[in-house]
Amino acid sequence: MTGAALAHVVVSGLATGCIYALVALSLVIVYNATRTLNFAQGEMLMVSAFVAWSAQRAAGLPLLLAFACGVAAGGVLAYVVERVVIRRALSATHWDVLIITLGLSLMLRAGAGMVWTNDELPFPSLFSNRPVSFGPVKIAPVSLGIIGASLVLMLALVMLFRATRFGRAMRAVAQNQNAARLMGISVERVYSGAWVLAAVVGAVGGVLFAPVTFLSTKMGLIAINGFTAAVLGGFGSMPGAVVGGMLLGVIENLAPLYLPTGIRYSVPFLVMIAILLARPRGLFGRVERRKV
């Protein structure tokens, strides 16, 4: 394998990794605010991608506007779900909420299959698929586009969490809910906000990812890779989610070169099992103390 070919594999791995990172971020945002895992995150981004597809196909909107529609629809869906279903289970254990979001993911997937289709659809992309040469290295613009768009979004998130009142409120709730409430932060509003923000981040990942694979109701399974990425980086840590995502994308793309093809599809799962068994707190995670 030449260096140039390797560079190509690594760059496309980084592009996939950026998508994983976005999904991982959306899982972590919800987790940090509500201490629960949203199993339906993958299905929510799938619905966003389908809405974007409809907006472009049926309503004939320009591509960027259609993407914005999809992302906005994802935010609205998350708001409704949080208010109607999740908010009722706030006092329940995290176990219960996990089951509820699992049920939600089944319903969203089945619902999308009925409203749209269970087949795979090609999805329009902003970026071309034809490789461009940088010296000896050939790179597809779509990879660079995904990486660029993801980095911009991540930067925006950093700004949001550092410099806005809402971002600081979210960080406060993540640290200590009771203290945050005593400081006058509406924890409920943070819950809704976290769900919407997570859905928006996930939806951007979805519309970036759909052209690379296909648009289908199975797209939601990417949430498993997102979770693996988040665990790899240390669940709960946002920089960890980004690094974990990139790492997983590159590992997944490099593994087939060195391993028998049979285990190719198991790579994310093997990575997940390995990291959970060897170092459950991940690369950047903290150990959480349990209380009775």
Added chain:
Amino acid sequence: MRRTALGLAAVAALGWPLVAPKYLVFLGTLVAVNAVVAIGLNLLSGYTNQLSFGHAGFLAIGAYVAALVTLQVPALPVPLTLLVAGLATALVGLALGIPCLRLEGLYLAMATLAFGFVVTEAITNLDWLTRGNDGLRVPLARLGPWTLDTDAARYYLAVAVAAAMILAALNVAATRTGRAFLAIRTSEIAAQASGINAAAYKTIAFVLSAFYTGVAGGLFAFVVGFLSPDAFDVFLSVDFLVMIILGGLGSVLGSVAGAAIVTVLNDSLAGFQAFRPLIFGAIMIICMLFMPGGLAAMTRRKS
């Protein structure tokens, strides 16, 4: 009251193949198989609070072990084959359970989910042994001079095994071990403070759960007669979860009721595949929001 109910249930279960049409006898067999899985999953998830999304993987291991053992030793009596399937799966459960002691909550759930995927991928890729995606035809079960070649015979086999497993689970639940399980579920730290060796009991629960599911897998192999890895996907694991959530976490008889309802529902929705996950998802959400504890909690007397 309870005794008469159990007696009636036993009579109904024994008489079923005499009155029901052939297909419904097959469905009854599936209910029995799924009831064993549901109890196994409940021992782990309901009793010790270790959520598993990978029980289809255990079921697959039990089924393939039973099928391969029968292919090698066709004369082996069925109870022994099932025992081998259960023990082999229990061994895998031990191997998975010990490292999983370090994990809890959603980490454990995701590790078991990954386990389920790895099992089906392994079955697909070990095609010299399992015939991979082409599928494996399971020989008929033998019991001494008899070959279990009718639906009714397989029904009685499954019901007998299920009855034994239900009784065993009820007994386990009533012993020190069962109480330790429930204490761990309520609060692991409080249980430890009361002198319960949580790590040991959680491992026992894992092994026991895997054993139950492995035996059920063996039954499944003989009942269905044909195995392929795509039958054991993650959605099957989710079906098992729906059974125990609906039936009641931490209830043996609830698991049986949940298994019966979900199996029959699954079958009657066969013509409406698209609606199936919609309804199952709704069941999960409604149970969690409005009837935690499932059917078992509704029938329990209020004290």
